[in-house]
Amino acid sequence: MARSGVLQAALAAVDPDELVELTRELVRIPSVVRPGDPLATEAAVARHVERWLAKEGFDLEVHEVAPGRPNVVAWLGDKGTGRSLLLEGHTDVVTEGDPREWTHPPFAAELVDGKIYGRGAADMKSGLAAAMVAAAAIRRSGVRFTGRLVVGALVDEEADMLGVRHLCTTPIGRELSAAIICEPEQNELCLEQRGVVWARVAIRGHMAHGAMPEAGVNPITALGALLDEVPALERRLRRLCRRSPHLRPATVTPTVVRAPVQGVAQSNVIPSAAQAVLDVRLTPGPDAAAVAVEIDAACRAAAQRLRGATIEWEAINGYRLATRVERSEPLVRAMVAGVRQATGKRARFGGVPGSTDGTILRTTLGIPIVTCGPGNRLIPHQANECVEVAELVDAARIYVASALNFLK
Ligand SMILES: [Zn+2]
Numbered sequence: 001m002a003r004s005g006v007l008q009a010a011l012a013a014v015d016p017d018e019l020v021e022l023t024r025e026l027v028r029i030p031s032v033v034r035p036g037d038p039l040a041t042e043a044a045v046a047r048h049v050e051r052w053l054a055k056e057g058f059d060l061e062v063h064e065v066a067p068g069r070p071n072v073v074a075w076l077g078d079k080g081t082g083r084s085l086l087l088e089g090h091t092d093v094v095t096e097g098d099p100r101e102w103t104h105p106p107f108a109a110e111l112v113d114g115k116i117y118g119r120g121a122a123d124m125k126s127g128l129a130a131a132m133v134a135a136a137a138i139r140r141s142g143v144r145f146t147g148r149l150v151v152g153a154l155v156d157e158e159a160d161m162l163g164v165r166h167l168c169t170t171p172i173g174r175e176l177s178a179a180i181i182c183e184p185e186q187n188e189l190c191l192e193q194r195g196v197v198w199a200r201v202a203i204r205g206h207m208a209h210g211a212m213p214e215a216g217v218n219p220i221t222a223l224g225a226l227l228d229e230v231p232a233l234e235r236r237l238r239r240l241c242r243r244s245p246h247l248r249p250a251t252v253t254p255t256v257v258r259a260p261v262q263g264v265a266q267s268n269v270i271p272s273a274a275q276a277v278l279d280v281r282l283t284p285g286p287d288a289a290a291v292a293v294e295i296d297a298a299c300r301a302a303a304q305r306l307r308g309a310t311i312e313w314e315a316i317n318g319y320r321l322a323t324r325v326e327r328s329e330p331l332v333r334a335m336v337a338g339v340r341q342a343t344g345k346r347a348r349f350g351g352v353p354g355s356t357d358g359t360i361l362r363t364t365l366g367i368p369i370v371t372c373g374p375g376n377r378l379i380p381h382q383a384n385e386c387v388e389v390a391e392l393v394d395a396a397r398i399y400v401a402s403a404l405n406f407l408k
Pocket of ligand 1: 124
């Protein structure tokens with residue numbers, strides 16, 4: 001077969017009905033992770049993914065990342081001297097919140113007017129299903145490619161990203177050459193992702209009677225000074241970060257304030273300590289040290305405004321810096337061509353507002369990643385989350401064409 005014939009055969013092997021059905025099956029298996037509840041993990045949905053891929057004849061490994069929390073990693077082909085491409089999805093979903101806010105029940109996977117509704121419909125059981133069906137279509141069509149195609153269904157993306165961190169330590173993970181992150185980005189090719197640093201700030205003062213503030217050092221006053229420094233910190237970070245047409249500029253957002261930190265809150269007691277969390281979002285540019293220097297400076301400036309107070313901070317879960325890949329990367333070129341072949345339209349480019357498992361792959365393994373998947377970018381974590389079937393089918397076709405272009 002000529003190359004275009006090979007591609008057409010693989011695209012024709014994508015069965016839209018099967019894809020819709022698989023997506024609905026995955027949505028119907030709740031995988032909200034509730035720490036402390038051994039039944040509220042990704043285990044059941046991971047088992048479904050595992051069975052489906054095994055039935056399709058994939059080589060497969062299950063890695064127990066934490067108790068009851070398995071990564072499922074399946075592949076076709078041998079890397080040999082070729083490339084290894086990962087189609088990546090996560091199996092956990094965030095809480096459904098109050099079910100009464102849903103017109104379509106969160107785990108019923110209702111199909112209405114060309115949309116599938118439910119928690120995870122967009123983020124990201126549809127993207128995962130599209131990756132699975134795309135890889136299966138390539139296998140079923142019998143087309144030959146060089147290298148290895150990997151499907152990874154990973155745990156814990158919504159929290160600490162334990163699943164992808166574990167994958168990076170395995171032989172199959174270390175051999176990856178590139179990854180497509182199948183997160184909901186309305187099938188745009190996202191070459192950039194914003195980064196995040198959660199700065200947990202600890203402020204210490206001196207406990208005293210509220211009637212005699214001169215006897216103490218009020219950490220709440222220092223906390224106020226810190227909040228005062230936030231706009232200046234944000235401005236300095238924006239100067240360090242590169243501007244991007246696809247990403248909102250760096251932001252610093254206080255998300256938690258707490259005082260007292262321990263003991264009972266009492267109206268006439270100045271507490272000894274206060275705490276805050278700054279949610280710092282970054283665009284590509286500065287390294288961890290450069291970001292730390294600026295946060296240090298904000299803490300120091302605030303502490304200087306109140307004699308006796310100390311302010312320290314640490315990064316919760318480390319630094320997840322912004323990522324960027326160049327348009328000249330072979331993966332990007334494979335996907336630009338893939339979008340055209342699969343949909344007949346030109347590729348659209350975008351950017352990811354938050355961080356994803358791709359952030360870890362990019363920063364740990366150094367491999368290029370492109371985030372591209374079905375579902376509106378703004379819909380994740382909302383009530384009545386949904387995905388359009390047409391976009392879902394396009395995504396699977398884009399994965400087929402892109403993978404074959406990359407692994408040719
Ligand atoms: Zn997601």
